[in-house]
Amino acid sequence: MSGWLIISSRQNLNISASIAFRQQGLKKRHRKKAQLIAPGDFFFFYITGEQKLAAISRVESSLPENNDKIWVNLGKDPDECYPWRFKTSLLILLPENSWIPMEHFSKQLLHFKKWPAKNWSLGLQGQIHALRDEDTAILSHAFNR
Numbered sequence: 001m002s003g004w005l006i007i008s009s010r011q012n013l014n015i016s017a018s019i020a021f022r023q024q025g026l027k028k029r030h031r032k033k034a035q036l037i038a039p040g041d042f043f044f045f046y047i048t049g050e051q052k053l054a055a056i057s058r059v060e061s062s063l064p065e066n067n068d069k070i071w072v073n074l075g076k077d078p079d080e081c082y083p084w085r086f087k088t089s090l091l092i093l094l095p096e097n098s099w100i101p102m103e104h105f106s107k108q109l110l111h112f113k114k115w116p117a118k119n120w121s122l123g124l125q126g127q128i129h130a131l132r133d134e135d136t137a138i139l140s141h142a143f144n145r
């Protein structure tokens with residue numbers, strides 16, 4: 001079981017919620033990471049702008065590549081369709097007033113040790129990041145409190 005940090009806008013979190021977190025797509029440039037994701041893995045949703053964690057879903061299976069547009073890309077490619085799809089099930093969606101500030105984990109997570117302490121938030125660029133088992137356990141525990 002591995003954990004993956006999904007960097008999401010509030011708009012895309014709302015889109016995922018509108019489909020009951022039944023699936024999650026990754027941008028086309030993340031094919032290699034998509035190939036590493038397996039059933040039983042966890043997606044932790046970090047919301048940009050808010051700088052907080054909002055939800056966890058579990059990967060149930062991969063789905064065929066799909067070019068139907070569900071999520072919105074606010075970056076350079078507005079036609080991005082997030083083709084690498086995974087069937088997922090929602091484990092926890094926190095009420096907005098209970099979202100967890102990511103800064104609480106800036107000194108705990110091994111993921112952020114790659115950057116100088118004052119620049120830990122550089123680890124939140126891009127759409128998806130693999131988490132070490134220790135980081136997955138820390139985030140899972142925080143959500144289950």
